[in-house]
Amino acid sequence: MRNNRERTLAWIGALAGGLFFLVLPRFIGGYFLHLVTMIFFFTYLGSAWNILGGYAGQFSFGHAAFFGIGAFTSTILQIHFGVNPWIGMFLGGTVGLLLGLFVGSLSFRYGLRGPYFALAMLAVAEMLRLLAVEWMAVKYPLGITIPLKGNSLLAFQFTTKVPYYYIAFAMMILVLYLTHAIERRRLGSYFLAIRENEGAADALGVNVFRYKLIAMAISAFLTAAGGTFYAQYYLMIEEESTFGTGVSIEVLLGPIIGGAGTVLGPFVGAAILELLSEGTRNLLKGYSGVHLMVYGAILIVVIIFLPKGILGGLQTAYRRLSRVW
Amino acid sequence: MSLPGLPLLLQSIVSGILMGGVYSLVAIGLTLIFGVMKIINFAHGSFMMLGMFTTYWAFVLLGIDPYLSLLLSIPILFLLGLVVERVLISQVLDAPEHNQLLLTLGISLLIENFALFLWSPNFRTLDIGYLKKATTIGTVMVSFPKVIAFLFAFLLTGVLYYFLKYTDLGKAIRASSEEKEGALTVGINLRRIYYVAFGIGTACVGAAGSLAATFFYVNPHVGGIFVITAFVVVVLGGMGNFIGALVGGLLIGLAESVAAAFVPGQLKQFVIYFIFILVLLFKPEGLFGRSREE
Numbered sequence: 001m002r003n004n005r006e007r008t009l010a011w012i013g014a015l016a017g018g019l020f021f022l023v024l025p026r027f028i029g030g031y032f033l034h035l036v037t038m039i040f041f042f043t044y045l046g047s048a049w050n051i052l053g054g055y056a057g058q059f060s061f062g063h064a065a066f067f068g069i070g071a072f073t074s075t076i077l078q079i080h081f082g083v084n085p086w087i088g089m090f091l092g093g094t095v096g097l098l099l100g101l102f103v104g105s106l107s108f109r110y111g112l113r114g115p116y117f118a119l120a121m122l123a124v125a126e127m128l129r130l131l132a133v134e135w136m137a138v139k140y141p142l143g144i145t146i147p148l149k150g151n152s153l154l155a156f157q158f159t160t161k162v163p164y165y166y167i168a169f170a171m172m173i174l175v176l177y178l179t180h181a182i183e184r185r186r187l188g189s190y191f192l193a194i195r196e197n198e199g200a201a202d203a204l205g206v207n208v209f210r211y212k213l214i215a216m217a218i219s220a221f222l223t224a225a226g227g228t229f230y231a232q233y234y235l236m237i238e239e240e241s242t243f244g245t246g247v248s249i250e251v252l253l254g255p256i257i258g259g260a261g262t263v264l265g266p267f268v269g270a271a272i273l274e275l276l277s278e279g280t281r282n283l284l285k286g287y288s289g290v291h292l293m294v295y296g297a298i299l300i301v302v303i304i305f306l307p308k309g310i311l312g313g314l315q316t317a318y319r320r321l322s323r324v325w
Numbered sequence: 326m327s328l329p330g331l332p333l334l335l336q337s338i339v340s341g342i343l344m345g346g347v348y349s350l351v352a353i354g355l356t357l358i359f360g361v362m363k364i365i366n367f368a369h370g371s372f373m374m375l376g377m378f379t380t381y382w383a384f385v386l387l388g389i390d391p392y393l394s395l396l397l398s399i400p401i402l403f404l405l406g407l408v409v410e411r412v413l414i415s416q417v418l419d420a421p422e423h424n425q426l427l428l429t430l431g432i433s434l435l436i437e438n439f440a441l442f443l444w445s446p447n448f449r450t451l452d453i454g455y456l457k458k459a460t461t462i463g464t465v466m467v468s469f470p471k472v473i474a475f476l477f478a479f480l481l482t483g484v485l486y487y488f489l490k491y492t493d494l495g496k497a498i499r500a501s502s503e504e505k506e507g508a509l510t511v512g513i514n515l516r517r518i519y520y521v522a523f524g525i526g527t528a529c530v531g532a533a534g535s536l537a538a539t540f541f542y543v544n545p546h547v548g549g550i551f552v553i554t555a556f557v558v559v560v561l562g563g564m565g566n567f568i569g570a571l572v573g574g575l576l577i578g579l580a581e582s583v584a585a586a587f588v589p590g591q592l593k594q595f596v597i598y599f600i601f602i603l604v605l606l607f608k609p610e611g612l613f614g615r616s617r618e619e
Contacts, residue, residue, distance in 0.1 A: 296434030
């Protein structure tokens with residue numbers, strides 16, 4: 001009974017939120033539109049990370065590897081072979097997935113866990129970045145620019161920001177729904193079992209290696225597809241903003257701060273980070289690293305006081321309260 | 326790709342070993358912290374950067390000789406390490422490993438970008454005549470500050486080794502790193518050991534920073550270059566293994582410098598990461614580590 005009511009409330013909340021964001025572009029201008037688009041986009045990336053890092057507990061410190069592979073694959077295909085960016089997005093995702101399977105099968109087969117897996121992923125991303133640096137230094141020293149083709153959904157290029165807003169919104173809804181679906185199914189339970197106690201999960205007959213790889217594949221595909229959105233949004237890519245360690249950090253900060261292993265955690269985290277970083281950027285104009293300083297401070301505070309993130313902390317508090325009542 | 330001649334190869338071997346001394350010193354701090362506290366300190370590079378800036382500003386503002394400024398950077402970084410451990414790191418000693426990693430990441434983001442805010446991203450170098458000296462032995466050019474840094478690195482490592490081996494505090498640190506419960510039983514104050522060990526770790530990297538500042542540029546992000554290499558060294562030498570870090574530092578310095586003679590541009594780093602992944606996968610206990618069954 002009570003569970004039903006909660007579910008109805010959740011649906012009403014989701015619908016209201018969805019409607020709000022659907023009509024929002026009518027009321028806000030270019031700058032805020034960009035801001036909200038970035039919140040959607042980082043929610044999307046954070047959720048992709050969350051499936052591997054938050055649910056399956058495999059803490060990746062190098063998701064920039066997938067992000068960059070996606071951005072570069074679709075862009076190169078588009079420029080050199082005229083491949084449509086939407087198809088490029090799918091192909092980029094696939095290349096990311098293959099990379100994920102390769103790296104994953106190696107590191108999971110050899111039992112890399114916790115910080116060791118995190119560092120190995122970091123090394124993979126850095127290796128790809130160095131390759132990109134070497135390759136670009138000769139051919140594209142100023143970054144790769146995607147030629148303008150005007151305003152068209154088919155070309156994944158628009159002269160205004162509104163269509164990007166809706167695409168990012170759709171991507172976010174898709175991945176949030178996917179996370180929700182995984183969480184409610186057997187797959188999600190396997191992920192949680194692996195995260196909480198790998199040995200026990202294995203003893204109970206969960207194929208740990210296989211389910212870690214599945215989490216990796218989903219996460220890598222989605223992150224790489226996100227890379228294409230990034231490339232089409234800015235119409236320019238270079239190695240640092242795609243393969244750089246900063247990307248890996250920004251991707252995981254959202255879910256960590258919002259609450260890893262929760263559906264809406266990445267959204268809460270991304271919203272807080274984007275709003276705060278914009279706020280501080282406006283407050284202290286001209287200092288490039290200020291938003292990262294704020295990220296660092298928030299990260300410290302969250303890890304010490306809310307080790308499960310904001311939503312994780314709220315959940316614990318809610319459970320305690322409902323026990324008292 | 327063309328094969329480099331013998332003189333170039335000799336040159337890269339010598340510069341590699343000299344650079345390796347500094348890597349060792351960075352890695353020894355890192356491996357000490359890991360050995361005792363089981364914490365991977367991502368902020369290590371930021372502490373090194375602070376050591377470099379200490380030396381830089383001591384010279385620019387006060388005219389203090391860069392080698393004399395070791396007497397500043399070591400205690401400053403030691404104290405900073407104590408404070409950071411007491412206030413922040415000690416809160417997460419029982420937290421999941423990835424949260425410890427994230428906390429040190431947060432600390433490094435904060436420190437590095439605060440340094441960026443204060444001192445701008447400009448590349449700075451110490452402009453002192455005698456630091457530019459170099460002698461030629463045969464065909465090999467040996468730069469003066471690198472030799473000094475190498476010798477100092479060995480000296481400091483020796484002092485630290487003596488401290489850990491023969492003093493009571495040092496023995497207590499080693500005991501805590503090898504057998505936590507045992508150390509508690511015999512009345513060692515673990516909390517104190519932790520912050521002292523962390524302080525010594527940051528003091529080491531502060532010294533490494535001062536020494537590196539004599540021949541390397543100084544800028545807020547410079548620590549990242551050294552710390553990634555230091556991670557590789559630590560894993561190669563075996564996490565928590567002191568001598569391993571020393572030898573590993575020399576090996577990585579050598580590998581990097583010889584690789585640079587064969588491959589173009591930044592790809593020498595690629596070789597380092599490749600070694601890193603291979604060691605992680607196939608020999609995670611390090612080259613010299615006995616495999617630890619836990």
